[in-house]
Amino acid sequence: MFAEKASHAAARHEMFVPGDLVVVGVSGGPDSTALLLWLTDYARERDISLHVAHLNHLLRGRESDEDALWVAELAGRLGWPASVEAVDVLAVKRLRRLSLEDAARQARYAFFARVVERTGGKCLAVGHTADDQVETVVLHWLRGTGLSGLRGMRPVMRYRVADDVRDAVTEIMVVRPLLEIWRDEVERYLQTQNIAPRFDRTNAETVFLRNRVRSQMIPILKSYNPRFGEAMLRLARIASDDYDFVQGHVASAWDLVARVRNREIVFDLQRFLAQPTSLRRYLLREAAGRLVGDVTGIGAAHMDNAASLATAGRTGSQMAWPRNLWITKSYTELRLGFREPRKLPELSAIGQRLTLPGTTRLAGTRWRVETALQATRCPQADLTFHADLDCAAVGPDLIVRRRRPGDRFRPLGMKQEKTLQDFLVDEKVPRDRRDDVPIVASPERIIWVVGLRIDETAKVTPETRTVLHLQFEQNH
Numbered sequence: 001m002f003a004e005k006a007s008h009a010a011a012r013h014e015m016f017v018p019g020d021l022v023v024v025g026v027s028g029g030p031d032s033t034a035l036l037l038w039l040t041d042y043a044r045e046r047d048i049s050l051h052v053a054h055l056n057h058l059l060r061g062r063e064s065d066e067d068a069l070w071v072a073e074l075a076g077r078l079g080w081p082a083s084v085e086a087v088d089v090l091a092v093k094r095l096r097r098l099s100l101e102d103a104a105r106q107a108r109y110a111f112f113a114r115v116v117e118r119t120g121g122k123c124l125a126v127g128h129t130a131d132d133q134v135e136t137v138v139l140h141w142l143r144g145t146g147l148s149g150l151r152g153m154r155p156v157m158r159y160r161v162a163d164d165v166r167d168a169v170t171e172i173m174v175v176r177p178l179l180e181i182w183r184d185e186v187e188r189y190l191q192t193q194n195i196a197p198r199f200d201r202t203n204a205e206t207v208f209l210r211n212r213v214r215s216q217m218i219p220i221l222k223s224y225n226p227r228f229g230e231a232m233l234r235l236a237r238i239a240s241d242d243y244d245f246v247q248g249h250v251a252s253a254w255d256l257v258a259r260v261r262n263r264e265i266v267f268d269l270q271r272f273l274a275q276p277t278s279l280r281r282y283l284l285r286e287a288a289g290r291l292v293g294d295v296t297g298i299g300a301a302h303m304d305n306a307a308s309l310a311t312a313g314r315t316g317s318q319m320a321w322p323r324n325l326w327i328t329k330s331y332t333e334l335r336l337g338f339r340e341p342r343k344l345p346e347l348s349a350i351g352q353r354l355t356l357p358g359t360t361r362l363a364g365t366r367w368r369v370e371t372a373l374q375a376t377r378c379p380q381a382d383l384t385f386h387a388d389l390d391c392a393a394v395g396p397d398l399i400v401r402r403r404r405p406g407d408r409f410r411p412l413g414m415k416q417e418k419t420l421q422d423f424l425v426d427e428k429v430p431r432d433r434r435d436d437v438p439i440v441a442s443p444e445r446i447i448w449v450v451g452l453r454i455d456e457t458a459k460v461t462p463e464t465r466t467v468l469h470l471q472f473e474q475n476h
Helices: 002-012 030-044 062-078 089-096 100-119 130-142 183-193 209-224 228-257 269-273 277-292 300-312 420-426 431-436
Strands: 021-025 049-056 082-086 123-125 156-163 168-175 258-261 264-268 318-321 325-329 333-338 358-361 367-374 386-390 399-401 439-441 446-449 467-474
Touching: 002 030, 002 183, 021 030, 021 100, 030 049, 030 062, 030 183, 049 062, 049 100, 062 082, 082 100, 089 100, 100 123, 100 156, 100 168, 130 209, 130 228, 156 277, 209 228, 228 258, 228 264, 228 269, 228 277, 258 277, 264 269, 264 277, 269 277, 269 300, 269 333, 277 300, 277 325, 277 333, 300 318, 300 325, 300 333, 386 446, 420 446
Parallel strands: 021 049, 021 123, 049 082, 123 168
Antiparallel strands: 156 168, 258 264, 264 333, 318 325, 325 333, 358 367, 367 467, 386 467, 399 439, 439 446
């Protein structure tokens, strides 16, 4: 029954044709092992070649190494070549500030994309089952998803992958022949094949949300509806049909409202605002996907907030998104791009006091700092060298200096302090430029890391009585 259902899904969705080379992602667990065994028989009957791909996440010490060896040996016994690599997923997690699950998935699919490209593969086959689909839809529902999340995983889809190794976003075709097969069917099939797969003990650890959903939440939901799994699959199919309908409108509107400029997507603000609210969200999602590939972590709430910025935000307003993305509203545009520091004044002076209000010429440079006291903010299209601060909060004694050992501050929008060193690394300021980033500081703390972020305590609030306007300008 297992083989028949998988073969039927492959034929119905036209996953493979004779002559294809298919990369198979194999962890060594039950699902991917069953996929490889079934594909071996299926491929040989249809003149299809396979290439096995396994990524060692370096999370479970010797067990991870043994998984990699087991997969390589299984591929060899079946007569297929294999690519096995290792990635420090914990390092990826720290670097990108992701959950461990998201970091593992991003690293895994970046590896798969490299293997597909290197081997000339037509697609990547992965072993997601109907149980995985149910868990995915429930997880997305818990997070308040839109149609995109409710559709879950697709049997065949083009998947955008951001690969830091090549600094590129690529697309691969991903196929899931087991998506309508339940986990107990997988286990029965493996018994007939006399194969004992590997088991990842972390799949039982309830520290991970997916594991809690699987072991705790879904059994409770099934007590209300014994056919809960089938109901979720039906919901996913309906949401998928509706999503495809919306995407047709996104494709029609894209060339009218958006264009690519360098490494950013630029929306014509007037035309963007003329689109229906729902379509604005999906246009933003499409833009994020084109820039970073996998849009995991960029959810419906981010789309809503960005759409609100477009309609009600002041000119010059900005908003940070995950994946180092930044949205900026100008008079005529809404721009989505990467947060990259621009050229900053190179200071030769350390600790030069600012004239408040007035003009301070930075000694040894072609830069000056203009300061003014105002009742309201000063609208600016470019906030790189401009900041509006609460005058009472920052005080009258401000200096411009370079960074110092042990510097800490609380970046705007954050709940806790962090070291300036960590902040500059996160903002991808090159190592050889970090000492040149100007710092506006009071005797007590950093007020503004120029070109990047002000301190949370210095921001203008509804209670602000006087706004201190700072502007770095270059002499011509």
